[in-house]
Amino acid sequence: MSGIDHERFDELKDAYVLGALPEDERRELKEYLASHPERQAEIDELSNVAGLLALSPQEHEPPPELRRSIMSVVEAEARRPASGPRTWLAGIRELLSVRNLALGATALLVVGLFSWNMLLQGEVQDLQGQVENRQDPPGSRMVTLEGSEAAQRVQAEVMILDDDRAVLMAEDMPRLPENRAYQIWVIEGDVPRPSSLFAPQGASVAAVVEDPLDEADAIAVTVEPEGGSPQPTTDPMLIGKL
Amino acid sequence: MADLRRQYLLLADEELIALVVEGDAGAFAVLYDRHARAAYSLAYRMMGEKQAAEDLVQDALLKVWRGAGSYRTERGSVRTWILSIVHNRGIDQLRSLASRRRTHDKVEASASASQPSEAFAEAWRNTRREQVRKALGTLPPEQLKILELAYFSGYTHAEIAGLLGLPLGTVKGRMRLGLKKIKGYFDSQDMAVPR
Numbered sequence: 367m368s369g370i371d372h373e374r375f376d377e378l379k380d381a382y383v384l385g386a387l388p389e390d391e392r393r394e395l396k397e398y399l400a401s402h403p404e405r406q407a408e409i410d411e412l413s414n415v416a417g418l419l420a421l422s423p424q425e426h427e428p429p430p431e432l433r434r435s436i437m438s439v440v441e442a443e444a445r446r447p448a449s450g451p452r453t454w455l456a457g458i459r460e461l462l463s464v465r466n467l468a469l470g471a472t473a474l475l476v477v478g479l480f481s482w483n484m485l486l487q488g489e490v491q492d493l494q495g496q497v498e499n500r501q502d503p504p505g506s507r508m509v510t511l512e513g514s515e516a517a518q519r520v521q522a523e524v525m526i527l528d529d530d531r532a533v534l535m536a537e538d539m540p541r542l543p544e545n546r547a548y549q550i551w552v553i554e555g556d557v558p559r560p561s562s563l564f565a566p567q568g569a570s571v572a573a574v575v576e577d578p579l580d581e582a583d584a585i586a587v588t589v590e591p592e593g594g595s596p597q598p599t600t601d602p603m604l605i606g607k608l
Numbered sequence: 609m610a611d612l613r614r615q616y617l618l619l620a621d622e623e624l625i626a627l628v629v630e631g632d633a634g635a636f637a638v639l640y641d642r643h644a645r646a647a648y649s650l651a652y653r654m655m656g657e658k659q660a661a662e663d664l665v666q667d668a669l670l671k672v673w674r675g676a677g678s679y680r681t682e683r684g685s686v687r688t689w690i691l692s693i694v695h696n697r698g699i700d701q702l703r704s705l706a707s708r709r710r711t712h713d714k715v716e717a718s719a720s721a722s723q724p725s726e727a728f729a730e731a732w733r734n735t736r737r738e739q740v741r742k743a744l745g746t747l748p749p750e751q752l753k754i755l756e757l758a759y760f761s762g763y764t765h766a767e768i769a770g771l772l773g774l775p776l777g778t779v780k781g782r783m784r785l786g787l788k789k790i791k792g793y794f795d796s797q798d799m800a801v802p803r
Binding site for chain 1: 617618620621622630631633636637642645646647649653658661666669673674683688692694695696699737738740741744756759762764780783790797801802
């Protein structure tokens with residue numbers, strides 16, 4: 367039985383998430399949590415805040431030999447080595463098959479997004495045509511996006527018109543895994559704001575950037591779940607400073 | 609191999625972890641490349657020197673490799689989980705040191721701004737770091753000092769009270785206010801606390 371009551375829990379929880387409780391109190395608090403699971407969410411939220419401290423130290427690059435040392439152990443213990451593409455693909459299929467139930471739930475959203483896309487096609491084609499014909503309107507400008515390791519072959523640009531409309535155009539975007547979409551992020555200062563979603567149907571793609579860029583410092587593209595994410599969940603595949 | 613790696617790079621951390629659970633070394637390698645720098649920086653801050661930081665990262669990341677099945681999405685992001693393992697192992701190691709000599713426990717001001725990064729993936733992570741540094745910059749120095757002593761040095765709240773000559777209740781209060789203020793920063797910016 368835990369010796370901690372609600373009041374004591376409130377008193378100790380901050381030190382707990384910071385790792386500053388002595389072992390006996392830490393054990394008592396864990397026992398309390400085990401018998402009061404309704405308070406776990408509170409600890410999780412507080413741990414998330416405390417965990418931000420982990421991002422504050424000055425950065426140091428780990429030495430390459432550390433990667434080699436860790437990966438030599440990992441490779442020796444792996445059931446699926448990095449050089450096994452077939453087994454890896456099978457794994458992805460398994461992973462995706464688990465999500466089939468979720469697909470039904472997202473289907474309606476996808477249909478909505480496609481309908482929305484159809485409405486925007488005309489605008490996209492107009493904007494694309496202007497670029498192809500070098501009829502850039504006065505005041506418009508092009509911003510080249512840089513590709514990540516996974517998108518080295520991609521050529522991508524954003525055309526920003528003087529009335530703040532913008533369209534992102536890209537060639538050779540990597541094929542998306544099932545139930546994923548590309549998401550555009552408009553970055554203002556430190557804050558990435560979610561913008562348009564798109565899923566290339568062929569080698570070329572053009573997507574309207576839904577949000578104004580007048581206050582933006584950068585624009586980026588990440589791979590996200592099909593319905594989009596409120597915050598980026600993967601590293602950017604493309605990024606450009608505005 | 610290049611195509612295979614490209615495919616891994618398209619996956620979110622949560623998907624990579626699911627593959628790591630199945631013993632997929634390639635998925636782990638991508639996770640390593642995404643998070644080793646943050647893990648090593650945290651380890652270096654805690655241990656204060658290169659070799660001990662490397663040992664800590666190796667210990668923690670092999671725990672990630674062998675214990676990926678214990679990751680729970682609802683408890684936080686993969687990055688937060690990995691860093692929490694580094695942190696917890698670091699605390700254990702600091703406390704088990706025969707000598708309590710911790711040359712790095714001088715409380716420094718928040719780390720200075722990092723060098724501009726050439727890799728844009730780093731730029732993205734740096735954006736998150738900058739958000740955190742700004743949040744920490746809003747803390748009164750006495751609160752930040754206590755949070756850093758607690759988080760990075762492995763001292764208990766009672767030890768911090770003794771070290772600073774403060775009543776234990778004051779130390780607890782500053783911990784509570786400091787964490788509350790960090791969360792308040794993100795609330796005031798209309799942003800979720802990064803996971």
